[in-house]
Amino acid sequence: AQKITQTQPxxxxxxxxxxxxxxxxxTSDQSYGLFWYKxxxxxxxxxxxxxxxxxxxxxxxxxxxxxxQKARKSANLVISASQLGDSAMYFCAMRALVLKxxxxxxxxxxxxxxxxxx
Amino acid sequence: xxxxxxxxxxxxxxxGTSVKIECRxxxxxxxxxxxxxxxxxxxxxxxxTSNEGSKATYEQGVEKDKFLINHASLTLSTLxxxxxxxxxxxxxxxxxxxxxxxxxxxxxxxxxxx
Numbered sequence: 001a002q003k004i005t006q007t008q009p010x011x012x013x014x015x016x017x018x019x020x021x022x023x024x025x026x027t028s029d030q031s032y033g034l035f036w037y038k039x040x041x042x043x044x045x046x047x048x049x050x051x052x053x054x055x056x057x058x059x060x061x062x063x064x065x066x067x068x069q070k071a072r073k074s075a076n077l078v079i080s081a082s083q084l085g086d087s088a089m090y091f092c093a094m095r096a097l098v099l100k101x102x103x104x105x106x107x108x109x110x111x112x113x114x115x116x117x118x
Numbered sequence: 119x120x121x122x123x124x125x126x127x128x129x130x131x132x133x134g135t136s137v138k139i140e141c142r143x144x145x146x147x148x149x150x151x152x153x154x155x156x157x158x159x160x161x162x163x164x165x166x167t168s169n170e171g172s173k174a175t176y177e178q179g180v181e182k183d184k185f186l187i188n189h190a191s192l193t194l195s196t197l198x199x200x201x202x203x204x205x206x207x208x209x210x211x212x213x214x215x216x217x218x219x220x221x222x223x224x225x226x227x228x229x230x231x232x
Binding site: 106 | 150152154156160161162163164167169175209211213215219220221223225226228
């Protein structure tokens, strides 16, 4: 079964410091994709970064980078130079194939609440 | 960029009534739409997947007669919560396959059943 695990329910980080949010996944698919989304209190889902299973280089998007370790099935998010506006829920997600169909879906981990301290 | 417009953003309804939530892709054709439910301080749980012109596929444990999904066109999918009860109060959010990131989310609907 496909599953996403985020073991940190809550994290604190000092403003301007870097923080790593953990994500491990379980899938038997050879081809899959991993996402990170930010959800502020407003509820909207903000796309941060994407890593394909066949991508050899770790994805980076501005202050966000994804530490992809395929053998360990982990896809940790690193946020550099934290800002107060980074305080939000962060979800790791995976694109998973639906059995016996030709389409896929995105499943989410339980999330990590990040608080940036001034 | 790709935009999915979701309405209403908030709705309060009386117990026993039905509520319809709309998700519309504004600048792309969404052949597949996903519907999620999120309880406070919890993750997004996939309820169902709808493909244009065909019946929705529901996740295990989701009542298809209670949560009616219609995807009659390439730009519009609707979720109707029938005979709503207070335990149906939740945040409902749709996601369409399409756009730069592969999946574009609506802004969500906060449903309160009183």
